[in-house]
Amino acid sequence: MTAPRTMFEKIWQRHVVVDRPDGYTLLYVDRHLLHDGSAGGYGKLREMGRKLRRPDRAFATPDHYTSTASGKVADIRDPGHRKLVEAIQTNTAESGVTLFYVGDPRQGIAHVVGPEQGVTQPGLTMVCGDSHTSTHGALGALAFGIGTSEVGHVMATQCLWQRKPKAMRISVDGTLGAHVTAKDVILAIIAKISAAGAVGHVIEYAGSAIRGLSVEGRLTVCNMSIEAGGRAGMIAPDDTTIAYLRNRPFGPKEAEWDKAVAFWRSLPTDDGAGFDREVSLNAADIVPMVTWGTSPEDALPITGRIPEPSSGLDAAKKDGIARALDYMGLTPGTLLEEVAVDRVFIGSxxxxxxxxxxAAAKVVDGRKTVVPSWVVAGSGLVKAQAEAEGLDKIFLAAGFEWREPGCSMCVGMNGDTGKPGERIASTSNRNFVGRQGQGVRTHLVSPAMAAAAAVTGRFADVRRLLA
Amino acid sequence: MEPFTTLKAAAIPFDQPNIDTDQIIPARFLGKARDAQVNALFHDVRYDPAGKPIPGFVMNQPGFAGARISVSERNFGCGSSRENAVTVMVDNGFRAFISPSFGDIFFNNCFQNGVLPIRLDAARVAEIRKALHEKPGSEISIDLPSQTVIGPDGKSDRFEIDSFRKDCLLKGVDEVNLTLGYEKDIAAFEAKQAKELSWL
Incomplete structure (x- = not known):
């Protein structure tokens, strides 16, 4: 009998090309996602005078620099940015990579498109020149972000040099309360373990509350593994995963379906397998969360107050809180529910x-926005689905802008930014200084909480708004 | 890649934890050519929206110009995978970063650019930062072959580094060339996987 193994261990072992005596592993990469920021990877490939080794294993879609106003390449204002979007078309055409370009309904944010197209599958290794590649772990893949040099390395060799990370299990057991979402779960986890809590680790999320999440919810949780410092985040494939994957365009075809499912069923962590670190949370303790500071670990329940940089803290912590409050323009002791917002962003x-x-439309339905508010769907297909359900009409009637797919105001690389001093309730992943524009103050929330902020002009507890 | 062996240079302390790569180089500079990114280093925490230097930021304080080593609180370089966060530091003279911990992707990106990230005990890092504040412009000596750092106070510490990474830095190894030496293994892996996961 073999020793019990974690899911991470099983996937890792299956992808070892070479194990060196010095502890480094040449790891095979099954799927490589490319976006309009990956032009540098092609540049590296050209410098080396090499060809992309496995174009059949790469999938591309522009997302960072696309215009969410019109969805047209010609409308990208910055000529440098327009060139980056156009470059993905010429680069993928030359190298024979599948592309979902602007205008194709399948185009969207790489981390939305991958699962949607069945490119993301359990048991695979996936990389992308983007830190939120951890998202794909929600389907039971080992997926992580890399820099431009490593993008070039994967293009040339389909492999990466890696030291095996440690394994960490975060269990969330019990039942989530009404209007408490996957976003609140991951913000509560980061608040508990800190933004460096999982550095050097691959996280496996487990427990009944995690199993109870839809694939969409699981993608949200795994997405922010990087904000907890994790190398990757993953969730064991189960019936929910398998039902989601059926008939996806780039997934296994019917003739191979059973073989694929049998493989996926072999992946979950064996009973008795050891983790380097275990953390657990009670689902019932989690309430809608709002960040107040400039790190995702600065998250509080909506019922909380802006912290005081005082009592029982060391000088560095006090200084950190004071700096964050100064940037965020907040007064210690203020109830979060009394903090007014200037803008709302639903997307990323x-x-x-x-x-x-x-979830956002349910809150918005029959109400009016009181601040400028945007919805940016993750892909053309998400947008079309929402329109088929009439959600666009609900958002538009409430005063939202209904925009074209892309990363948009999560990172502002395409010019979708707030104004200095503006306070944004945002469903994105990073409340870093300047993330949504210079001087912009970002508060991370769930879509339902963002919608509640849009119609009240402050951080309202969505549980009471919908009661 | 330029090899890294030893470095004796002025160091600069960053006292905040979780310095993310968005702070190191804001997103709006990423679409520009590398040489147009040089002045973007820490731009939005270094200058206010009007372009005036923010006095509280350490790079705007006297005595730290020309630093080639950073000494920071935990989780330096967390967040976005942008390799520009490493290259903009390199283009401003930096060759080594000292911190109790780093963002994993930033840490890996360092080795791709001939930069040495050094993990030291948090208490020791705090001590070094304090010494740097007390005497701005003080130097730190790094010796990669012996894996030692000598702080501005003259105290020496040993640091850990994977022998693979150490070797690559010392020799300035091109990783792609190294990998291509394993071509047979890669091809064998692909042949085996094509049978096992035939639907891919």
Whole structure:
């Protein structure tokens, strides 16, 4: 009998090409996602005078620099950015890579498109030149972000040099309360373990509350593994995963379906397998969360107050809180529910899937926005699905802008930014200084909480708004 | 890649934890050519929206110009995978970063650019930062072959580094060339996988 293994261990072992005596592994990469920021990878490939080794294993879609106003390449204002979007078309055409280009309904944020197209599958290794590649672990893949040099390395060799990360299990057991979502779960986890809590680790999320999440919810949780410092995040494939994957365009075809499912069923962590670290949370303790500071670990329950940089803290912590409060323009002791917002953004690879838009629409229905508010669907297909369900009409009637797919105001690379000093309730993943524009103050929330902020102009507890 | 062996240079302390790569180089500079990114280093925490230097930020304080080593609180380089966060530091003279911990992707990106990230005990890092504040411009000595760092106070510490990474830095190894030496193994892996996961 073999020793019990974690899911991470099983996937890792299956992808070892070479194990060196010095502890380094040449790891095979099954899927490589490319976006308009990956032009540098092609540049590296050209510098080396090499060809892309496995074009059949790469999939591309522009997302960072696309215009969410019109969805037209010609409308990208910055000529440099327009060139980057156009480059993905010429680069993928030359190298024979599948592309979902602007205008194709399948185009969207790489981390929305991958699962949607069945490119993401259990048991695979996946990389992308984007830190939120951890998202794909929601389907039981080992997926992580890499830099441009490593993008070039994967293009040339389909492999990466890796030291095996440690394994960490985060269990969330019990039942989530009404209007408490996957976003609140991951923010509660990060608040508990810190933004560096999982550095050097691959996280496996487990427990009944995680199993109870839809694939969309699981994608949200795994997406923000990087905000907890994790190398990757993953969730064991189960009936929910398998039902989601059936008939996906790039998934296994009917003739191979049973073989694929049998493989997927072999992946979950064996009973008795050891983790380097275990953390657990009670689902019932989690309430809608709002970040107040400039790190995702600065998250509080909506019922909380802005912290005081005082009592029982060391000088560095006090200084950190004071700096964050100064940037965020907040007064210690203020109830979060009394903090007014200037703008709302619903979108990003964290929260732009159909379930996210449904949750937001439910809050918005029959109400009016009181601040400028945007919905940016994660892909053309999500947008079309929402329109088929009439969600666009609900958002538009409430005063939202209903925009074209892309990363948009999560990172602002395409010019979708707030104004200095503006306070944004955002469903994205990072409340870093300047993330949504210079001087912009970002508060991370769930889609339902963002919608509640849009119609009240402050951080309202969605549980009471919908009671 | 330029090899890394030893470095004796002025160091600069960053006291905040979780310095993310968005701070190191804001997203709006990423679409520009590398040489147009040089002045973007820490731009939005270094300058206010009007372009005036923010006095509280350490790079705007006297005595730290020309630093080639950073000494920071935990989780330096967390967040976005942008390799520009490493290259913009390199283009501003940096060759080594010291911190109790790093963002994993940033850490890997360092080795791709001939930069040495050094993990030291948090208490020791705090001590070094304090010494740097007390005497701005103080130097730190790094010796990669012996894996030692000598702080501004003259105290020496040993640091750990994977022998693979150490070797690559010392020799300035091109990783792609190294990998291509394993071509047979890669091809064998692909042949085996094509049978096992035939639907891919």
């Amino acid at each position: 690879c964290t929260n732009s899937r159909i379930e996210d838009l449904r």
